[in-house]
Amino acid sequence: MLQKELFTKTEKQSPKGEESKNAILLQRAGYIAKEMAGVYTFLPLGFLVLKKIEQIIREEMLKLGAFEIFMPSLTSESSWEKTKRAEMDVLFHLEGRDKSRLVLNPTHEEVITPLMKKYISSYKDLPISTFQFQNKFRNEPRAKSGILRTREFMMKDLYSFHQNENDLENFYEKVKENYFNIFERVGLKEQTVLTFASGGAFSKYSHEFQTICQAGEDIIHLCEKCGIAINSEIITEQRTCPQCGNSSLEVKKAVEVGNIFKLRTKFSESFALKFRTKEGQDDLVEMGCYGIGLGRLMGVIVEIYADEQGLVWPKEVAPFKAHLLCLGGDQERVMADKLYKELLAKNQEVLYDARDVSSGEKFADADLIGLPLRVILSEKTLSQDNVEIKERLSEKGELVKIKDLPKVLEEF
Amino acid sequence: MLQKELFTKTEKQSPKGEESKNAILLQRAGYIAKEMAGVYTFLPLGFLVLKKIEQIIREEMLKLGAFEIFMPSLTSESSWEKTKRAEMDVLFHLEGRDKSRLVLNPTHEEVITPLMKKYISSYKDLPISTFQFQNKFRNEPRAKSGILRTREFMMKDLYSFHQNENDLENFYEKVKENYFNIFERVGLKEQTVLTFASGGAFSKYSHEFQTICQAGEDIIHLCEKCGIAINSEIITEQRTCPQCGNSSLEVKKAVEVGNIFKLRTKFSESFALKFRTKEGQDDLVEMGCYGIGLGRLMGVIVEIYADEQGLVWPKEVAPFKAHLLCLGGDQERVMADKLYKELLAKNQEVLYDARDVSSGEKFADADLIGLPLRVILSEKTLSQDNVEIKERLSEKGELVKIKDLPKVLEEF
Numbered sequence: 001m002l003q004k005e006l007f008t009k010t011e012k013q014s015p016k017g018e019e020s021k022n023a024i025l026l027q028r029a030g031y032i033a034k035e036m037a038g039v040y041t042f043l044p045l046g047f048l049v050l051k052k053i054e055q056i057i058r059e060e061m062l063k064l065g066a067f068e069i070f071m072p073s074l075t076s077e078s079s080w081e082k083t084k085r086a087e088m089d090v091l092f093h094l095e096g097r098d099k100s101r102l103v104l105n106p107t108h109e110e111v112i113t114p115l116m117k118k119y120i121s122s123y124k125d126l127p128i129s130t131f132q133f134q135n136k137f138r139n140e141p142r143a144k145s146g147i148l149r150t151r152e153f154m155m156k157d158l159y160s161f162h163q164n165e166n167d168l169e170n171f172y173e174k175v176k177e178n179y180f181n182i183f184e185r186v187g188l189k190e191q192t193v194l195t196f197a198s199g200g201a202f203s204k205y206s207h208e209f210q211t212i213c214q215a216g217e218d219i220i221h222l223c224e225k226c227g228i229a230i231n232s233e234i235i236t237e238q239r240t241c242p243q244c245g246n247s248s249l250e251v252k253k254a255v256e257v258g259n260i261f262k263l264r265t266k267f268s269e270s271f272a273l274k275f276r277t278k279e280g281q282d283d284l285v286e287m288g289c290y291g292i293g294l295g296r297l298m299g300v301i302v303e304i305y306a307d308e309q310g311l312v313w314p315k316e317v318a319p320f321k322a323h324l325l326c327l328g329g330d331q332e333r334v335m336a337d338k339l340y341k342e343l344l345a346k347n348q349e350v351l352y353d354a355r356d357v358s359s360g361e362k363f364a365d366a367d368l369i370g371l372p373l374r375v376i377l378s379e380k381t382l383s384q385d386n387v388e389i390k391e392r393l394s395e396k397g398e399l400v401k402i403k404d405l406p407k408v409l410e411e412f
Numbered sequence: 413m414l415q416k417e418l419f420t421k422t423e424k425q426s427p428k429g430e431e432s433k434n435a436i437l438l439q440r441a442g443y444i445a446k447e448m449a450g451v452y453t454f455l456p457l458g459f460l461v462l463k464k465i466e467q468i469i470r471e472e473m474l475k476l477g478a479f480e481i482f483m484p485s486l487t488s489e490s491s492w493e494k495t496k497r498a499e500m501d502v503l504f505h506l507e508g509r510d511k512s513r514l515v516l517n518p519t520h521e522e523v524i525t526p527l528m529k530k531y532i533s534s535y536k537d538l539p540i541s542t543f544q545f546q547n548k549f550r551n552e553p554r555a556k557s558g559i560l561r562t563r564e565f566m567m568k569d570l571y572s573f574h575q576n577e578n579d580l581e582n583f584y585e586k587v588k589e590n591y592f593n594i595f596e597r598v599g600l601k602e603q604t605v606l607t608f609a610s611g612g613a614f615s616k617y618s619h620e621f622q623t624i625c626q627a628g629e630d631i632i633h634l635c636e637k638c639g640i641a642i643n644s645e646i647i648t649e650q651r652t653c654p655q656c657g658n659s660s661l662e663v664k665k666a667v668e669v670g671n672i673f674k675l676r677t678k679f680s681e682s683f684a685l686k687f688r689t690k691e692g693q694d695d696l697v698e699m700g701c702y703g704i705g706l707g708r709l710m711g712v713i714v715e716i717y718a719d720e721q722g723l724v725w726p727k728e729v730a731p732f733k734a735h736l737l738c739l740g741g742d743q744e745r746v747m748a749d750k751l752y753k754e755l756l757a758k759n760q761e762v763l764y765d766a767r768d769v770s771s772g773e774k775f776a777d778a779d780l781i782g783l784p785l786r787v788i789l790s791e792k793t794l795s796q797d798n799v800e801i802k803e804r805l806s807e808k809g810e811l812v813k814i815k816d817l818p819k820v821l822e823e824f
Binding site for chain 1: 417418419420421445447448449451452453454455456458459462477479480481482483484485486487488501504505506508509510512514516523527528530531532537540542547549551552553554563564566
């Protein structure tokens with residue numbers, strides 16, 4: 001993409017009223033724009049990051065054999081009364097012109113459970129798993145962490161349906177692995193720990209995936225022996241690891257980037273979602289739910305990797321792999337244009353800065369936008385048929401022959 | 413995809429309380445499920461159709477040089493007051509816990525116009541065009557046409573920003589062509605006519621793309637001479653074609669599948685979206701908006717093509733290209749399994765019915781689901797190393813050598 005065609009512009013000043021690093025940098029670099037507290041637009045660069053994250057998650061969901069669907073944001077309040085959640089204070093309520101009382105969904109158990117009554121009648125119909133990417137809405141009283149906690153956010157939610165606890169347990173374990181694949185691919189594996197959290201009234205524990213991060217609102221107690229953590233919500237007075245009994249736990253701030261939950265029969269009971277067993281009995285369906293917030297994941301990546309100069313994107317989620325900077329005059333421009341076209345023809349994702357601004361401004365913008373690889377073509381490099389390539393966090397660049405660049409990028 | 417793995421099931425009975433053909437057939441075939449009046453879930457097959465339509469539209473938008481973004485569903489009511497649209501009766505209003513008054517967007521002028529103030533200051537910044545796919549919300553009093561008119565619907569909206577009317581006009585004409593490409597690709601070109609509609613207070617006309625269809629709620633007056641139409645809303649007493657003056661117009665029912673609109677400076681005025689001209693003057697930005705509802709497009713395709721047996725999908729939007737039916741016993745099953753795997757390996761989109769049900773049920777389901785090509789492998793065809801292929805609307809099938817099928821599908 002030609003940088004001059006991009007309608008967004010970088011800003012030197014931090015936006016007013018933002019405290020969090022992710023909100024400040026993502027706005028300065030033109031990835032997002034604030035509509036109001038806790039509500040953001042994803043601009044072209046931010047949209048590309050969101051889509052990369054979405055595609056990684058989708059691929060991992062399909063590996064589980066789950067089917068993608070798309071559920072609505074509007075539900076009837078009566079469904080929320082059935083599950084006794086109509087009074088939750090994060091719900092947005094609204095009224096239809098036909099006087100119907102509606103809810104804007106913050107999660108979709110109240111949609112998927114009654115829906116499945118149509119398709120589940122026998123043990124032969126199970127297991128089923130199905131997921132979606134859909135905007136969720138939470139009536140947050142204070143939204144102040146940029147895209148880490150918003151009133152409207154894109155989320156992947158997966159729901160699974162089983163004959164018995166054992167089958168649920170097996171699937172749940174698969175999702176756990178699958179989630180670590182996702183966090184690895186987006187560049188957060190190292191910082192993300194499986195964390196025991198409250199299971200509500202119906203399970204001993206749920207599991208959160210907590211990414212250790214200074215910007216986190218959660219406190220976790222990390223067991224370095226087995227690499228898991230306990231959410232401070234459920235830490236007992238003894239403060240011991242529930243897995244190995246270790247009592248020297250480290251306290252860390254963290255952001256919840258995923259949550260998996262054995263719902264068991266809580267929702268199938270509310271909606272009488274039953275199936276006929278092999279033995280001819282009627283039994284309640286066992287359910288699990290598994291969520292990941294896409295915007296939050298993006299925000300955490302910023303919080304963890306960004307430095308004073310700007311954003312730093314891991315390769316797999318960067319909007320473009322490389323930032324090609326043309327410095328110098330007409331001669332450099334001709335060569336850079338040619339190189340850019342060649343890279344495009346080879347399907348390389350490149351942002352090309354051939355704007356008529358100073359080199360200093362180009363460098364500053366490249367650091368702020370934070371693509372993994374900066375490629376400079378200048379009078380000096382061109383005189384030896386070179387470009388200089390530099391990874392975003394490296395101190396020093398290295399010279400590469402112009403003709404070798406397509407291959408270098410391909411293998412990067 | 414293996415049909416037995418698909419969790420949805422076809423239904424012989426029409427769903428209760430539905431009148432429209434699209435809602436009845438799409439539910440019977442397992443493409444959508446009703447959450448409540450005017451609110452539907454897209455199930456795996458329906459989701460695939462929606463994604464195909466989305467991808468076609470996206471490709472055409474990118475050809476215009478437009479950038480994809482993602483704007484929120486929530487806006488502040490105050491933005492709607494600025495444009496004097498806060499009282500529109502299709503708006504859903506809601507309240508935040510911080511007492512903020514919010515609106516669920518049915519369209520995004522109130523978001524995109526103030527957003528662009530940040531990025532447009534000079535004539536050098538123009539033109540800009542940007543689009544999104546986002547759920548829209550309309551507080552419809554009566555939703556009764558299935559997915560043709562819903563309270564929540566996925567829509568592509570494109571907005572363009574220009575220095576002057578002439579530049580807007582040029583872009584507008586490009587979008588017009590582009591829209592016909594889209595309708596051609598989804599299989600609706602023949603039935604869709606450019607229709608003059610009300611331009612509101614600020615333009616002489618807007619243009620709708622109306623698809624002639626019995627289920628339509630709009631009435632258009634078709635000029636067969638020049639192939640355009642006039643919406644009955646604006647038809648004058650003379651009833652003449654505004655383009656050629658022809659007065660023998662044909663009255664038709666139609667569904668509005670797209671709308672393009674020169675907004676001119678209506679919204680830039682409300683938000684003071686100005687730019688500095690080459691001559692150093694401040695001037696209001698000229699705007700255009702261009703919409704297509706994805707669910708409505710899908711519904712119209714059903715209304716136009718479906719027959720008594722079920723759905724009929726044009727090739728480019730079908731969830732799968734072919735429906736492979738295995739009839740017979742173990743021997744046929746072994747060969748059909750092999751064939752299915754071969755087709756998958758060649759990236760052919762196939763739904764494979766190897767279920768343990770009668771041939772009659774398989775035929776009925778194939779007709780109901782409506783994939784473009786039905787492929788039968790039976791004892792009779794196998795005995796001569798054949799499969800029988802039949803297009804959904806053909807009376808008769810034809811025999812093709814099993815080994816030739818992958819090539820036949822590829823070229824279909």
